[in-house]
Amino acid sequence: MNTHDPQEPAGGPATGWWTEAVIYQIYPRSFADSDGDGIGDLPGITARLGHLADLGVDAVWLSPFYPSPQADAGYDVADYRDVEPLFGTLADADRLIADAHARGMRVIVDLVPNHTSSAHAWFRAALAAAPGSPERQRYVFRDGLGPDGAQPPNDWQSTFGGPAWTRVDDGQWYLHLFDTAQPDLNWDNPEVRAEFLDVLRFWLDRGVDGFRVDVAHGLVKQADLANWQEPQEILSSGQEVDKPRPPMWDQEGVHDIYRDWRRLLDGYDGERILVAEAWVEPAERLARYVRPDEMHQAFNFEYLLAAWTAPAQYAVITRSLEATDAVGAPTTWVLSNHDVVRHASRLGLPVGTPRPNGIGVDDPQPDAALGLRRARAATLLMLALPGSAYLYQGEELGLPEHTSLPDEVRQDPTWERSGHTERGRDGCRVPIPWEADAPSYGFGPTDASWLPQPPLWAEYALDRQRDVPGSTYELYRTALRLRREHGLGRGTLRWLASGDEVLHFGNGPLGVLTNFGTASVPLPEGVEPLHASGPLDDGLVPTDVTVWYRA
Known part of the structure; x- marks a missing residue:
């Protein structure tokens, strides 16, 4: 590590x-x-x-x-x-x-x-228009597969589950990577x-x-x-x-x-x-x-x-x-x-x-x-x-x-x-x-x-x-105040030596130590704890606790 x-x-x-x-x-x-x-x-x-x-x-x-x-x-x-x-x-x-x-x-x-929504004016116009029309070309409409076009144009699935294609009354299919009420736009248009x-x-x-x-x-x-x-x-x-x-x-x-x-x-x-x-x-x-x-x-x-x-x-x-x-x-x-x-x-x-x-x-x-x-x-x-x-x-x-x-x-x-x-x-x-x-x-x-x-x-x-x-x-609230006061967001991260179950780094004037292990660990000698996610144990950092300290 x-x-x-x-x-x-x-x-x-x-x-x-x-x-x-x-x-x-x-x-x-x-x-x-x-x-x-x-x-x-x-x-x-x-x-x-x-x-x-x-x-x-x-x-x-x-x-x-x-x-x-x-x-x-x-x-x-x-x-x-x-x-x-x-x-x-x-x-x-x-x-x-x-x-x-x-x-x-x-x-x-x-x-x-x-x-868009299937209720968007563009999609309503696309459903009312013919295959190949400018209105349909705003979305991803395709003919289906098979002799009667009854199969979806490909095997894509919606991220919400089920097929990513829905068939409309005239036989074409439209793509929706999410819900059927969310037809995909054609960004080549x-x-x-x-x-x-x-x-x-x-x-x-x-x-x-x-x-x-x-x-x-x-x-x-x-x-x-x-x-x-x-x-x-x-x-x-x-x-x-x-x-x-x-x-x-x-x-x-x-x-x-x-x-x-x-x-x-x-x-x-x-x-x-x-x-x-x-x-x-x-x-x-x-x-x-x-x-x-x-x-x-x-x-x-x-x-x-x-x-x-x-x-x-x-x-x-x-x-x-x-x-x-x-x-x-x-x-x-x-x-x-x-x-x-x-x-x-x-x-x-x-x-x-x-x-x-x-x-x-x-x-x-x-x-x-x-x-x-x-x-x-x-x-x-x-x-x-x-x-x-x-x-x-x-x-x-x-x-x-x-x-x-x-x-x-x-x-x-x-x-x-x-x-x-x-x-x-x-x-x-x-x-x-x-x-x-x-x-x-x-x-x-x-x-x-x-x-x-x-x-x-x-x-x-x-x-x-x-x-x-x-x-x-x-x-x-304290963390956001200290983050702003010490410029942590615009700082530079430098990794500091630690054991395999500890994450330890410096950023600006502060040191940060998180203990992922099962036993408490000490902070470096001579430092001042500034903020901690939980109580310390006689100066030791317990399991699943992060400490910000000032050198």
């Missing part, structure tokens, strides 16, 4: 606000409900921006709030230039952006360019490219500071739509280092699209950014999305998926920094988001357990205490790394996954399309608790909640943790 030169730098200097920013993801329907209908909304978010300012984040990223039938929680967009009435109005969006800016926070919005440049302008002109690009690796498909024999994993590229790229993911043509977008953003004041959601391996391949003339950031999912062991963490951190340094880009770090089991629960499963796509009441249950202990240690480790860090709403409260959610209330299309074999992502999307004794735990003014909240939410509520020494909320 310690083959790396202890003094060799593995990080790069900062070049823009995004290179060291802490960015907080808001899932609008589950953050704050202003009107009591049980669904979070933009006015609710605006009313809670003070929490994020107090926490100390630099920017917020909003999951989709556009008009949508909500077949996939808003990732099926029917109109890219408006706001879904469930969430408010364009005026509410403008007010949110202005209020965030007034508090010193930037705003990133989600962009969903791989597919200049009209599609022009449309999204205009969508970018629309939101840039309203003041947004950037875009998180959904399925950024999926826009361009291999021209021959070749069969793909491998299983299509849920929310993963399915790609391994020693295998060819799947024909639906990570094709070379996506990079030309992002160069066009980058040129557009560079013409605006204020350092607007593009963030890639690209489930791409290895790290060197992902780094191609953040070359100087493409995107500014790409989510580091390899880090999110890394096992909770010192060698695994060392390897992924080193590989990530080396890959992004090679293209002059910052590295991003993330532990939870709206698509994965919350890390306070994921880390409570035995080390080496494959990442579950949701957890139900009859699934193996995480060890809640162990999961939170490791989650706190993982968070302090992550926030000490040079680069940009992403937080998911509620993780600052230590929220676990809702693992006892009744199956009959699940709304993630994964649950139905997988034939009830994948629980899906609802468990990490449950509305978060603000006040222990309020209706819906302060989520809204009534007891209404679009997904039921578990009774244990009360103990995690913000008002039970604010100003309470040792609480997870205060752990985060």
Whole structure:
């Protein structure tokens, strides 16, 4: 593990606000409900921006709030230039952006360019038009196989389960890598490219500071739509280092699209950014999305998926920094988001357990205490790394996954399309608790909640943790303050000597030590502990604890 030169730098200097920013993801329907209908909304978010300012984040990223039938929680967009009435109005969006800016926070919005909703005007026009028409050429329509065209054009599967093709009344088939209500756009069509440049302008002109690009690796498909024999994993590229790229993911043509977008953003004041959601391996391949003339950031999912062991963490951190340094880009770090089991629960499963796509009441249950202990240690480790860090709403409260959610209330299309074999992502999307004794735990003014909240939410509520020494909320708030004060985001990582069950590095004036082993370990002699994820044991660092110290 310690083959790396202890003094060799593995990080790069900062070049823009995004290179060291802490960015907080808001899932609008589950953050704050202003009107009591049980669904979070933009006015609710605006009313809670003070929490994020107090926490100390630099920017917020909003999951989709556009008009949508909500077949996939808003990732099926029917109109890219408006706001879904469930969430408010364009005026509410403008007010949110202005209020965030007034508090010193930037705003990133989600962009969903791989597919539209089947309710989008373009797709309705495509269904009404003839095969081969300009309307159909905006999407991926093909004739079927077999003498009567009754077989799909190829063997591709949806990432949500089932075939990736649906047949329409005149016999043609359309591609949907996700739900049937999410038809894939044809990015070889200049009209599609022009449309999204205009969508970018629309939101840039309203003041947004950037875009998180959904399925950024999926826009361009291999021209021959070749069969793909491998299983299509849920929310993963399915790609391994020693295998060819799947024909639906990570094709070379996506990079030309992002160069066009980058040129557009560079013409605006204020350092607007593009963030890639690209489930791409290895790290060197992902780094191609953040070359100087493409995107500014790409989510580091390899880090999110890394096992909770010192060698695994060392390897992924080193590989990530080396890959992004090679293209002059910052590295991003993330532990939870709206698509994965919350890390306070994921880390409570035995080390080496494959990442579950949701957890139900009859699934193996995480060890809640162990999961939170490791989650706190993982968070302090992550926030000490040079680069940009992403937080998911509620993780600052230590929220676990809702693992006892009744199956009959699940709304993630994964649950139905997988034939009830994948629980899906609802468990990490449950509305978060603000006040222990309020209706819906302060989520809204009534007891209404679009997904039921578990009774244990009360103990995690913000008002039970604010100003309470040792609480997870205060752990985060202190960590973000110290991270900013000591410039950790723009620092340089240097590995320090340690045993095989310890991760030990320096960044700026601080040292960071995480103990993955079963026995407590000492800090270096003569250092001053500054912040820790858990209590120390007579000066020793116990198992699953991270310490920041000053030399």
